[in-house]
Amino acid sequence: MSKDPKLAHRPWLDPEAEPYIKIQGITKRFGDFTAVDNVDLDIYKGELFCWLGGSGCGKSTLLRMLAGFETPTAGKIFIDGVEMNDIPAYERPVNMMFQSYALFPHMTVEKNIAYGLVRDGLDKATIQSKVEEIIDMVELTQFSKRKPHQLSGGQRQRVALARALVKQPKVLLLDEPLGALDKRLREQTQYELMNIQDQLGVTFIVVTHDQEEAMTLSTRIAIMDKGKFIQTGTPTEIYETPDSRFIANFIGSANIFEGHVVESGKEHVLVRSTRDQSLFYIDHGSDLQENAKVWVAIRPEKIKISKSPPEQSDHNQLIGTVDDIGYLGKLSNYKVLLDNGKIIDITYPNQVRPKSGDHLVDWEEKVYLSWDASSAVVLTH
Amino acid sequence: MKKQRSTFMFSMLCFGLAFLYIPMVLLIVYSFNHSKIVPIWGGFSFRWYKVLFESPEVWQALLLSLKIAVVNATFATLMGTLAGLALVRFGRFRGRTLFSGMISAPLVMPEVITGLSLLLLFITLSQFIGWPSERGFTTITIAHITFSMAYVAVIIQSRLTGMDESLEEAAQDLGAKPLRVLTDITLPILAPGMLAGWLLAFTLSLDDLVIASFVTGPGSNTLPILIYSRIRLGLRPDINALATIIIVTVAIGVILAGYIMWRQEKQRQRDQQMAAADKLDFDTETTA
Amino acid sequence: MSEASQISNSLVKNLSYKLQSSWKTLVVGIPYIWLFIFFLVPFFIVLKISFAESLIASPPFSSLFQWAEDGALQIRVLFDNFAYLWEDELYITTYINSVKVAFISTLICLIIGYPMAYAIVRSSPTKKNILLMLIILPFWTSFLLRVYAWMGLLADQGTINNLLIWLGIIDQPIRMLYTQFAVYLGIVYSYLPFMILPLYANMEKLDITLHEAAADLGAKPITTFLTVTLPMTMPGIIAGSLLVFIPATGEYVIPDLLGGGNSLMIGKVLYNEFNNNHDWPVASAVAIALLIVLVAPMMLYQHIQSKESES
Numbered sequence: 001m002s003k004d005p006k007l008a009h010r011p012w013l014d015p016e017a018e019p020y021i022k023i024q025g026i027t028k029r030f031g032d033f034t035a036v037d038n039v040d041l042d043i044y045k046g047e048l049f050c051w052l053g054g055s056g057c058g059k060s061t062l063l064r065m066l067a068g069f070e071t072p073t074a075g076k077i078f079i080d081g082v083e084m085n086d087i088p089a090y091e092r093p094v095n096m097m098f099q100s101y102a103l104f105p106h107m108t109v110e111k112n113i114a115y116g117l118v119r120d121g122l123d124k125a126t127i128q129s130k131v132e133e134i135i136d137m138v139e140l141t142q143f144s145k146r147k148p149h150q151l152s153g154g155q156r157q158r159v160a161l162a163r164a165l166v167k168q169p170k171v172l173l174l175d176e177p178l179g180a181l182d183k184r185l186r187e188q189t190q191y192e193l194m195n196i197q198d199q200l201g202v203t204f205i206v207v208t209h210d211q212e213e214a215m216t217l218s219t220r221i222a223i224m225d226k227g228k229f230i231q232t233g234t235p236t237e238i239y240e241t242p243d244s245r246f247i248a249n250f251i252g253s254a255n256i257f258e259g260h261v262v263e264s265g266k267e268h269v270l271v272r273s274t275r276d277q278s279l280f281y282i283d284h285g286s287d288l289q290e291n292a293k294v295w296v297a298i299r300p301e302k303i304k305i306s307k308s309p310p311e312q313s314d315h316n317q318l319i320g321t322v323d324d325i326g327y328l329g330k331l332s333n334y335k336v337l338l339d340n341g342k343i344i345d346i347t348y349p350n351q352v353r354p355k356s357g358d359h360l361v362d363w364e365e366k367v368y369l370s371w372d373a374s375s376a377v378v379l380t381h
Numbered sequence: 382m383k384k385q386r387s388t389f390m391f392s393m394l395c396f397g398l399a400f401l402y403i404p405m406v407l408l409i410v411y412s413f414n415h416s417k418i419v420p421i422w423g424g425f426s427f428r429w430y431k432v433l434f435e436s437p438e439v440w441q442a443l444l445l446s447l448k449i450a451v452v453n454a455t456f457a458t459l460m461g462t463l464a465g466l467a468l469v470r471f472g473r474f475r476g477r478t479l480f481s482g483m484i485s486a487p488l489v490m491p492e493v494i495t496g497l498s499l500l501l502l503f504i505t506l507s508q509f510i511g512w513p514s515e516r517g518f519t520t521i522t523i524a525h526i527t528f529s530m531a532y533v534a535v536i537i538q539s540r541l542t543g544m545d546e547s548l549e550e551a552a553q554d555l556g557a558k559p560l561r562v563l564t565d566i567t568l569p570i571l572a573p574g575m576l577a578g579w580l581l582a583f584t585l586s587l588d589d590l591v592i593a594s595f596v597t598g599p600g601s602n603t604l605p606i607l608i609y610s611r612i613r614l615g616l617r618p619d620i621n622a623l624a625t626i627i628i629v630t631v632a633i634g635v636i637l638a639g640y641i642m643w644r645q646e647k648q649r650q651r652d653q654q655m656a657a658a659d660k661l662d663f664d665t666e667t668t669a
Numbered sequence: 670m671s672e673a674s675q676i677s678n679s680l681v682k683n684l685s686y687k688l689q690s691s692w693k694t695l696v697v698g699i700p701y702i703w704l705f706i707f708f709l710v711p712f713f714i715v716l717k718i719s720f721a722e723s724l725i726a727s728p729p730f731s732s733l734f735q736w737a738e739d740g741a742l743q744i745r746v747l748f749d750n751f752a753y754l755w756e757d758e759l760y761i762t763t764y765i766n767s768v769k770v771a772f773i774s775t776l777i778c779l780i781i782g783y784p785m786a787y788a789i790v791r792s793s794p795t796k797k798n799i800l801l802m803l804i805i806l807p808f809w810t811s812f813l814l815r816v817y818a819w820m821g822l823l824a825d826q827g828t829i830n831n832l833l834i835w836l837g838i839i840d841q842p843i844r845m846l847y848t849q850f851a852v853y854l855g856i857v858y859s860y861l862p863f864m865i866l867p868l869y870a871n872m873e874k875l876d877i878t879l880h881e882a883a884a885d886l887g888a889k890p891i892t893t894f895l896t897v898t899l900p901m902t903m904p905g906i907i908a909g910s911l912l913v914f915i916p917a918t919g920e921y922v923i924p925d926l927l928g929g930g931n932s933l934m935i936g937k938v939l940y941n942e943f944n945n946n947h948d949w950p951v952a953s954a955v956a957i958a959l960l961i962v963l964v965a966p967m968m969l970y971q972h973i974q975s976k977e978s979e980s
Contacts, residue, residue, distance in 0.1 A: 069550055088558075089550070090555075095554055096550075098547040102547040102550065104548060104552070104566060105548075115557075115565075119561070149649060149652055149653065149656075150653075150656050152657060163551075164554075164555075390784045390791065393785055394800070396781075398785075400858065400861075401803070401862075404815065404818035404822055404858070405807070407818065407821060408814070408818040408821065420821055420828050421831070463697070463700050467696050467700070471693060476701070480697070480704070483704040483705070483708050484700070485971055486708065486967070489916075489967045489971070491915070491919025491920075491936060491959060492921065493921050493940055494939075494959060497715060497952060501711060501714045501715055502707065505714055527703070527708055530700065587811070588811055588813070590922060591921050591940075595943075605811070608811075608817070612813075612817050612820065620814075624814040627811055627814060628811075628814070634809070635806050636802070643798060
């Protein structure tokens, strides 16, 4: 499912397409500390691009360099073909929605939103019509005369969004846009944000530490760690084919088995586990050398669990006993202890209502685990 | 046990407040004493208020003190604000350590030293450049600005550190140049702090005796200098009357300011409740 | 063409950069120059005069810089004034007395102020506001007049003596005004709010559940106070104590009005040396010596303040 029908053609796959934002070799050092380390990235027009990472990974610093609040130590940033390095923040065609919203406490909602237009020197009538239009869009018409402290968190968030959008920036930068909202409001606002982005076609760059938020919102995600991007791709790509153990564990969770390659071909890879010699058959090809050290990652929800042995096979099967069950309502988490001492996480949806206290399987029960050849991923680092 | 302790705390509080206020109350009571000898009650009278109002010296001193206080408060607020801005917002600049030392030292400097050193400066200056040719309004005002601006700078600094820095970045992001950010965002948000600073500088100036008596010249008596010269020789009922007027004026001012702040706080709470109520409306609207 | 426009562009940029840094220079520069002229320079003048010789002239001191007969610049630094302070027992006694008075007054302020601040922190929000206002109010009223109020209370014919005689407790007035006791009373009275406010600010931030945790873990109230409350309020205690101790050491008005001729405090000695004896070099030396006494507490206070503003 593509998030945005306009981007159905996936410009990042098209070698001819010209990137709208080009980040070239950007580095930022604070004293001895390297916050952003020689980063390259292309972002295309109309994308909703998420930078995902833990605190201190450099995502906010990179965003602030785009806005013009920090000067890069090295490298260049281009927006729509124009180099930004020497352009001060107040002249850049980008606007930012701050994590704290940064609404001016001494101005009404209206004045806050109009501020950027006034600075651009537009005439009064234009300003008024633009402000009215955007206030209407974010459904704040009845609050336009209020001051920020008279608004709820969700309303403030929308004022901040309207204030940044009314200037029709080429790029909108959003720093943890939903971070200050409670969980329910956050989910609802996610979809509003996507709708607005869709309507206006503005390119969004969102910085977040919330992976669910990133997965829902974005056309593409770049995962950042220690000042570098470590994987860039669509949410599906990142989740289904992580390219490192770090990503596999960072986005969702994964059972990871260490092993070495037994067979490697165009159509499949066969891996033998170091711990108990069991075999993993993966149906995607690779150019791995035989005997190379690899890791196999399998998502908890892709493993089937059953009390009766599945069809006999020499691979993709494990036997263990149920060590723990966590009942979450719509699904249950099982921890299965293998004979070799390793614990496997399995998530299984509760499609049938269990009779009183009856689980699919029970504590201490012997269970058989199995999965499809397409479910696992081979990782080289 | 806990009960006992809080009783102890509470009685200490009452004792402390009584200690602070009984002398002032007595001061006021005796201002209405008809007798010339302050502590001996000779019946209720406004006699000393009349004496006070008919004294041209008192009026002159009051006028001079007010003039100094207003000019001092205005300049101290301006420069204290600049100093606070420089210290909080400009990061590191050349001579910052010396600057921050100089701005906060007057806060803890004994008055006698500040007074003495400024007087010696004025004398030296008048020797070399002929200015100030005489001491009085100008020299007292300069002395007062020097120590009051330190207090203003402290208030402004604490306001600025409490202020969300992204407000200024947001204004820049929306197209405001740095100077514009200062006038549109920073200064309006600092305004209450600047007002508080102005009032504090005004009061400090009106209250100062030691520094003023060092740097003043013949004929320029501020109100504290006048009061001091009279009470050094003993109790004076007309000073009781003057004290009553000052204490009552200040008390009304402080209580009024406290009331306004309390009203604003209540208003803010109501606004927040209103916002919370709206949020509920909004939720039901969208889920319905 | 494009090169020319580039050059003009960079020129404009340069100029606007200069303009910007120039208003920043102005913002720092104005208060900087002011403080330099009216705070730093005067201090060095005091320092200079403290090394000069007292003369009966105008100005009444010798110059440190003198032209010798061969035209060379000579600098004459005299430690005579400091030696004089050191040798004259009066000055030494005065110094010790000032520090002693300031220290004891600070201690009394702490003993009275600590429970008061604690009681304010523990009261309901509305009461808290009113109580705080009551503490701040004296601070806004005239310091001089509050000291004067005590003259009326303590005088031989004053309110306290009159009351005691009327009650028949005494038949001769007790001498209270113009004694050391009156000086202590005046300092404690005047500086009590300076002790309470930093203590209050510190205690306000204190987490009440810490006390409950200590009690829960089996600490008796007195143990809780000694092991939890007291160490946690230490920054407030130090800040408040310094705010009382520093100005009290150099106090002039209180010893002069309440202590009369019997009280020896540095501030008063300095004032008298300068205004009555016109001995500028000795007055300056007294000032420098007073600063030396206070420099450690002053720097400690600044250190605490800067640490406070960082956190």
